[in-house]
Structures are given as structure tokens and as C-alpha cells.
Amino acid sequence: MAHDSHDAHDSHVYVPEIAVDREGKEHVVQGWQGDYEGGKLGFWLFMLTEVMMFGAMFLALTYYYTLHQQDFLIASASLNRWLGGFNTVVLLFSALTMGLGLLKMRHGDVKGAKLMIWTTILLALVFLGVKAVEWTAEYHHGIFLGLDALQSGNEHSKPFGQILFFGMYFTMTGLHGFHIIIGIGLMLWLLKRINAQKVTPDHNILHFNIALYWDLVHLIWVFVFPYFYMIGAGDIAGGVVHGH
């Protein structure tokens, strides 16, 4: 593995060293420069840390779900599923455009790739916009961190389970939104690098990794969405009106 023959995509400047064994056979030495596989591996490993972070939050969430099922369902039922669902579809399409962008880049269509990245950014902004609408609506319903309903010991206080549900809801969708914002920043940077010819069809590890990152953001949402918005759907919460 260490002596994989170097990849066709590798940087053009770096000439790898050769090691010679006792029989005089030559072996290509993998240098850190232009190591496409290494870059990919590194980025995947980084994403595993994200998996662990969100894994831990889901763990906390599930912990409280087992303790306060009924409250969780009631709280979940009060979220606006249509907006959440819409956002799911938006992210789905953005994952597609991101993937197509990478595909185009690899096959030499730099212009098409850039277009796709811009589309992705646009979709990401739509996502954030919808999120903002949702949070505002919740705020006006008196549900927000720091408002009475999510404090203990006053007449508006919700039961424990619901306080915890909403606490985690704002935390997790907030952190997810934060990842989206970072993603937008990364994509803008990527566009700059493309324009500067630093990312090219032959040398696209940055593009590849950002596409991976975007898929990860999507992947997290795939769990966040049903956990928060869907578990209280249907008749389960005992006749609570769905959505708003």
C-alpha cells in the first residue's frame, strides 16, 4: 500500500524518489507531496471525528428519549414538518449538484463545475433561510432558548422532556446549520482556488474533499430530520394538532 504507484492525478512538479532493494529492484517512494490517496484518507478521518461528535449528541438525545418518550413525541409533533421536509429535499438536491460538479470537474468541464458549485451554494442559502423562518416562528410561539417555556420553575415551564427535546433541537440543528455555513465558506474558497487554477481537472483533491464534506452535512441531516420532526407524526401524540 505504501508503495502504490503514484496516481495519474498527482501534482506535476513532484518527482518521487526511488528506493533500491538488495536485488537492485527499484521501488517508488510515496512522498507526502501530491499524495491524492493520503489527502482523501485524511479527510475521511476528519469526517469520522464529526461522526463521533454527532454520535455523542444523538446518544444524549436517545438517552432522554428513553426517559421521556411521551414528552418527546408531543414536542416533536409541534415542529413544522413541512418546512423540515422541504429542507430535506433542498439538501438532497444540493448533494446532487455537488456530486455533479465534481463529476464535471473530473471530466474537464470546469465551467459546468463552477455552475454546479454556485447552485449548491444557492440551495444551501435556501436551507438556511427556511431554518431562519422556522426559528423565528418558534420564537414567536415562546419556544426558544432562554425564554420562559424552556426555563424551570415558572408558570410557562414545559415538562422536563419537552425542555430537553427543544434544548437538543436548537443545539443540534444549530450546530448543523453552523456546518452549512462553513460549507458555504468552503465552497466560496473552492471557487477562488478554481479561478486561480489551483484546482484543476487533474488536481482536484480539494474539490473532492469539499464534496465529501457536503455529503457528510447531508448525512447528518438524514438523521436529524426524522429524529426531531417525524417521531411525533401521525396519531401518536394523542391528538395533538400537527404543525402550525
Added chain:
Amino acid sequence: MSVEMNTNNVLEGFTSSAATFAADIDQVLWVNLVLSIILFLSVVGPMLYFAVKYRASNVKDEDIENITHHTGLEITWTVVPTLMLAVFFWYGYSSMKTLRTMPDASNAITVKIEGSKWKWRYEYPANSNGYVHKLGGAFTKPVQDENGKVIVKGTMDKSALYVPVGTNVILEMTAPLGDVLHSFYIPAFRMKEDVVPGRITKQWFKADKVGEFDVECAEYCGTDHSYMYSRVVVLPKAEYEAWFNSNADTPKGNYAKGGDAVLQRHGCKTCHSVTTDKELIGPSLKARILTKEQVLDVIKNGQAKLGYDMGAMPAGLATGADAQEIAAYVAGGLKGKQPASFAACSSCHGEDGKGNFGVAPSLVSYDATLLRNVLKHGKKGMIGTMPPFPYVSDEEVSAIAEYLNGTK
């Protein structure tokens, strides 16, 4: 492992073992110690031996042997330790089983324990008269002279957990919601379990020796963690029964009812100094000295928690320079010339600021209303948060108020 007891002991009872299962735990530790020494020697023995035998000056280069495998040995040093570990697990598990299997409640006394910042409180089931014993309280720190020598020993007052010998006792433990973790640890009984706000945890014991044993807090809980002592007093059965069915506070007599003793018992003194002006965690209770910031805060935001007849004090009665002036005057203990702006206050707090018959609080001394409400609701203000003390009785509040104002 017994060690000479120091005669200066503040508390006693660490070294003895005094619960039925304490011997089990000691046995576990002995088994572990013996096996551990064997394992230790199995590593360190050969090491020292080789280090001497094969020391550089003793070995010719040709005699070095590059042995890299020996299946028999490798299996041995995998399997034998594994077996030993199985023994360890078994002992750990079975002793834990004894410690953690609660006896049948009908066959035991269940005492409720509440641990809160720096005191333990015990509540017994109702006795034959329907009277409920509530004991416990804070430990008084020892007093040192300037050379660090202890001149007054720390004491537990009379409060302790009283239990009969040879009887199962179940401890049902918790901490108030706003409090932190503690751990109820009786070294002589070899038992401990955390006290968790919002959770109930339990442990049990059956004391097999009459005597007094220390209780320590073994989970870090802040400034006075190391003074959160209490004690278990194991009594002969008859003596216990006699006390339990009486209405006496403790088998050794009643609590002192004076304000000072009450302050001590409820742990007020861990946060408040009463004899000096020093601000510990809360303000000194020597005189009611409000700080300038406190007064400004109340003027700006009002005050609703003190429960006087008037109800809430409205916010924003004075602003700017006026507010500053008033604050300086009040913080100064209402001494000197009264500023004109104080008129905004005197309608409720009285001409002299010393209160108005329960309508609004005195700004310089404590009355029972103020105390009762602070104790009932706690107080969150400029200095910090004071926890509520809902169980302090009205008599006790009056005693405190009398005491606090009597000294001035």
C-alpha cells in the same frame, strides 16, 4: 492494617470496620493484595535477576541468544493472569452484590438523606406518635490560632444519623435540584454512593458494633467539600427504640434552640460570617450591610421575592445621580445626612429606612419576614446564589432574627 489512633482526633472511626459487609470488602482487598504481590514479583523478580545475571560485564557477545518465541511460556503468561483476573472479577462482583442488594424494606429502617452544600440531613419515618425526626446539619470548622494550632475542635453539634445495632438500615439519598453532587461515604463501613440532584440513590448497611463512625463527603462539591462531615451513631437497640418513639431531638438531648445554634445547624455559617464583616460566600450577617451594587441593582430592577405585604418593589424609582446617592447612603448603613432623594424610599421603608411594620423591609437589620422569605425562596442577587432552606421552621426563623438583631 491498623494504625495507632491519634488522640487528638476530631472524629473517630476510620480504622475500625463496623458493618457486616466491611469484613467482606477487607477480605477482597486481602486476596487482591496477595495475588497482586505475586504478580508483581513475577515481573519484577525476573527483571532484577536478569539485570544482574546478564549484566554487560558478565556476558560475552557470542553468548547472546536472540530468542523471540516460546509458545509454552506465552500461553502461560496469558492464561494464568486471565485466571487471576477471573478471581478478581468474582470477588469484586460478589462483594458488590452484598453491598448493593437492598434488604427487604419491611425488614429495615429507611432513612431519607439529603446532601446539600456542605451538610447532611436525615429524615426518619414517623414514629408511633406520628412524629417525624429530622436531624443533621453542618459541621463546625475547627478554629485555629494565628500559628495554625487548633484551639477549638471542629464539632458536629448533636446532629448525626442514629441507628440501632444489628438492624438493616436503608439510606434513600438525594440532593436538592439546584445543588451539586455529593457522596455519602462511611469509611468504617466500606461503603459509599453518590448523592445526585434529581435522582434517588440508595445504599444500606447493618452495623455490627456500637459506636460512632465518621461520614465524609467523597464527591467534590465546592469550597467546603472537605468539611462536609457527619457521623453515624450506632446505639444499642433498646436505647434507639426509646429515642425513636420519643419526641426528643436526639438520644443525647435536645438541640439548642438559640439563634446561633440554629445558624450553625443549618450550615448558614459556611457561607455567612456572623461575628465579623467578612464576606465569605454570601454577605456577612453581622449587620444588614447591602453593597452599593446590590442597592443599585434593586433600584434598577425592583425586588419581588421578599414577600412583604406591599408585594413587589417597583423598578426604576430613582435614576442617575439620585440612585447613586441613595446607594451610597444605604450601603453606608444609613449613617450621616439623609439625602433628599431618599424620600423616594421612605414612603415604604420608613423615614429612617428601618422598615415599616412588615410592609417593607428594614434596610439595616433583619426581621423575621425577610429571613423567612429568603430562606423559603433562596436569593439570587449580585453576590451570588443562596439556596433555599424550605425546612427551617418558623420558630427557628424567629430565633435567628432575634439573635441577629440582639447582638447589635
Added chain:
Amino acid sequence: MGKSYFDETHCAIGHPKSTFMQWMLTVDHKRIGIMYAVVMFTFFFVAVAAALTMRFELFSPGQQYIEAQTFNQAFTLHGVIMIFMFIIPGIPAVFGNIVMPLMIGAKDVSFPRLNWFTFWLYIFGCIVALTSLFNFNISEGEVLFKFADTGWTFYAPYSLNTDTNVITTLVAGFILGMASILTGLNFLVTIHRLRAPGMEFFKMPLFVWGIYATAWIQLLATPVVGITLVLAILEKYFGIGIFDPSKGGDPVLFQHLFWIYSHPAVYLMILPAFGIMSEIIPAFSRREIFGYRTIALSSASIAGIGYLVWGHHLYTSGMSDTAKVIFSFLTFFVAIPTGIKFYDWIATMYKGKIILATPMLWALGTIITFAVGGLTGVTIAMVGADIHLQDTYYTIAHFHYAMLGGVVFLLFAGMHYWFPLVFGKMYNETHAKIAFALNFIGFNVLWFPMFIAGYMGMPRRYFDYLPEFQIYHQISFIGALIFVTGLIYMFTVLIRATKNGKPCGPNPWNATTLEWHLPSSPPPLENHTKVPYVDFRPYEYHHGQPVVKFDENMRRID
């Protein structure tokens, strides 16, 4: 002789002229390793100062010099620095950086610029931690010592209630965690991608195995504590309720999440240390290591099992009894691979030629002290026993034997072992041996009495204690003085050697691994002139001499 890495470097940005800027911007793994050492060492002495303050205060019962609150801040400061700023970056960041690439024949780590960035992230984290030390009350010209007083474990709800600077400390912890993750990531990719041709996993030196196992822990466990700290920060700022009992939050959940990281973290500390042991023992026994494969695989399995046992810190937390039993059961499995390692090392000494140079003395000393630390760890892994011993000085003694008598001692062993490699000079052996003796004696006098005090019921984190424990604290105090003397002595010897030490060749110990086959000493900028082809095992000796030899083009000539 060509130029060494002290003379020239590659920089992350531009080509600065001044030596100072060249160090600040360097991407060379060896220089970065040295800088880590310098910073860690500085902080380390702050933590030692805090420890000595505690020991002074505990000299006799009652209040001596400081207030209870200050004492609580002192042990928090001590724990936080020792754990997050010293021992976790510790061996990986110093020796992982300096020697790991040399050992696998790489020119640098996989992402040298990331490595540079990581170092500065670490510094940034340290600075944030420093800002949490004090509050400045400008208007009254006061400086208040406001460092967190929670203990290094930050248990909720105390950490949520106290008014000390917990948030800043948590942020610092988070940043330092990020730095640790990135170090691990870099090393994982390096080990996977940049091994010299021919070097399979089972031809890597055992130190590299240690680093590899550790890197997995850094990567997969640290994020959990990272997010836990973030949740605690959010809890403190916004009151999300997750750890706050008055909103239904469960403090025990915090402990779960905290130890899910912090238990694996102790193996993160010890595994590279074991790696150093596995380098030193064969080099100073002049023979091939016994059971190479089992040692390598035991590192991996300790790392793996390490993820499964965090609950042994929660035996008295109010966790369910079922979970206690499961965790107790799983915990014992860690001792098996550790034991295998120990016996393999001892077997390596059998029929070798044992040279008691300073690194070897430290290594053998550690076998004694870590065995005590490990075996007492097994004692408290037994639930019944731990119910009595948890949160007493027994635990304190256990982990100082493991961390100080295990990790830090081996760090010192490594410092003596690789000193000639890094500086090209040799220290004074006699003085170094005396320093070892002082340290070893001081250490045992310092910590052994604490086992007894703990068994008798002396709880930890106690500012004041009952008079019957006085004797133990006083013996311990004397040990601390001997120990610190030894430390200062040792550092003096080493620091003086950087200036006045006798120059030594590239391989003063007659060791076999690749880092001793450099063309010059100290090594040149890009390590080996040519990358060798590795078709040999890492510790091949014949009649006490290294088997593998290279010519100046790194081709084998034996």
C-alpha cells in the same frame, strides 16, 4: 557533514531571514517536536508548582497558607495542565513528531503544514487557558484568581453553578482537543501512506505501533469530549437543560460522556510510552525483542478495549448496578494485553547483554512503578473494592503511579534515549544516573503512603483533613521535595549537555531502527539522504551487533 535541521528549515509561509521567524514558521517535524517539548515543559513546571502548593498546604491539618477555594483551584489547575497541556500532547507530539517519521523512513509527516497549524492551535489553546486564570477588575485595580475550581473532570452540575471562569477553561479544553485530533489524524495518514517501501505493518518499530494505536484514540475518542465540553458551554450560556437537573438533565450522563473520552485518553498516554519501552529494552539488551507481534497487537487491543471500559469511573456515581458489573467485567480485559507486554519485555532481557545506561535505568524503573500503578488499577477495577476506594487517595496514588511512574518516567527514558539523536551530543552519564536515583526514590516516598491513607478513608480533593492522616501527608511531602530536587537536577544535566555535551556519532547506542541510520547527527533537514528499502525486522541483532548496515545511499551492505 551537511547542514543539520538546526541550520535550515522549510517554512509554512515565505522564506523569513531571522532565525526566530524560521522557528515560528517551520514545518519541519523535528523542529515542531522540539517546540512542543519546550512549551509543554514550561507549562509542566506551572503544574508542578501547583502540586507543591498543595503538598505544602496538606503538610498538616487545618489551614496553612491558602484558602480552601484557592486549593480547589490549585488542583484543578494542576490536573488541567497535566492532562490537557502536558501528558496528552506529551509523547505523541514530542517524540511522535521527532522520531516517528524517521523510524518509517519518511521525509516528513503527511501534512506538514497542518502539523504547523496544529502546533499553533495548541499554543492558542494554552493561551485561552491562561486567560481563564484571572479576572481583572479594572475600576478597582484588582486582580482576582478566578481559574475554574471544578477539578479536571468538570462534573456537572458543579461546573454549571460555580462562578469561576469555567467557560474559558472549557473552550481551552476544546481547542486543545482539536489540536490532539489533528495530530492523530496526521500521524495516521503518515503511517498508512509514507512508510518506506518494503516496510509492512509488521516491520514497523514498536514505537510506531504505539503511536498508531494512540492516533486512533485521539481521532475517535477526543471528539466525544469535545462535544461534551461544547454542550456544557451551551448549557452555561443558554441553559439548554441537558446537564441541569432542575430542567430534567442528568448529571450522570455528563459523566458517561466525559469518561467515554477520558478513559481511552489514559491509554492514549500510556501506549506511546510503552512504545518507548519497547525501543529501549532490546537496544540495551543487545538482542532481538521477544514476541514482536504480540507486543504490536497488544497495543492495538489495549486501544480497542480501552473504548469499552469507561464506566469503571462511575462505580459510585449512581449508575445502574447492571452497568457496574458489565464495566467491571470489561475492565479486566485491558490487563491481559498489558501483562503480555510486560512479560515480553522481561523475556527480552533473558540471555541478552544488559547495559545499564540511563535510558535503560529509567525503563527498568518504570517496570517497577507502572506494575504498581497497573496492579492497583486492577484493585479498583473490582467493583466491591472500588466502592470503598473510589475518590480516595488510593485512586490518586494509582493514577500518579500510572501517569507519572508510567508515562512521564518513560518520557524521561525517551528523552535520555533520543537526546543524542536530536542534539548530536551526549550528556554526562554519571550525573544522569544520580538524577534517576533521586527521582525514583523521591517518587516512591511521595506516592506510596497515599495508598495506605486512601485505604484508611482519606478522600481526595480535601483541603483539610483529620489528624490521623497527618503522618502520610508528611512522608509524602518529604518525597515531593526529593523528587523535585531530582527533577531539577535531571533537567540541569540535560540542558547543560545541549551546550557542553560531547559530540557523538549518529548511533551512540548501537541501536537498529532507522532513526539511528541517519547520515549525520543531528539529522539533516529532510532526514535520510535516500529512502532505504526495508526488508528486515526492526530489531535484528547478531552477537550483540546490529545486523543491518547501510552505505551512504541507504543501500544495505551487510
Added chain:
Amino acid sequence: MVTSYLIEKVGYYKVLIGLLLLTVVTFSLPEVVVSKYTFSAQMFIATVKAWLILMYYMHLKGEKTIGWSVLFSLLIVAFFFSIVMIDVNNFQYTDVSHITSPTK
């Protein structure tokens, strides 16, 4: 070159359609199926979706080292979940404890 481009592109669209369908199921399922299983069903669908994304969008198929790493980390998370859940479910005093009792 062009054909491989087309094939890959079609692949992307296929996965998209799959994901969209699953999203529709996510959305409508609670209205149709017995509600007691909503939670498990939702999580199951999410897992299938995640698998699709990992395999096709993130090109995990055929990656050996990376694949094992991902699996390893998921196993660890799974272990964390199982033990912590064993703990909550076996806590002895749930009914009497303030914060663990199901109703406030």
C-alpha cells in the same frame, strides 16, 4: 471518457430518485403504519438513506482502509449507545427519581 461521464451521471440521478422516494416514505409512513413503531421505522429508513449516500455519493464502495475505518467508528458509537442504554434502562429507582420519572 464521455460514456463513463454519462454512466456516472445517470448513477447520481438514480440514487437521487431512491433518496427522494425514501423521503416520501419517511413523510407519509406515520400516517399509514401503526404509530408505536414510528421511531424505529424512521431510524431504519434513515439508515438506508445514509447507506446510499455513503456508498454512492461518497464513493465508499471499493475503499478498503477507509471503509474499515468508518465501520470501526460506527461500531464504537454503537457500543456507546448500547451500554448507556443498558444503564438508563436498568436504573433501579427510576420511578421515584425526580429527573428520571416519565412524568414530571
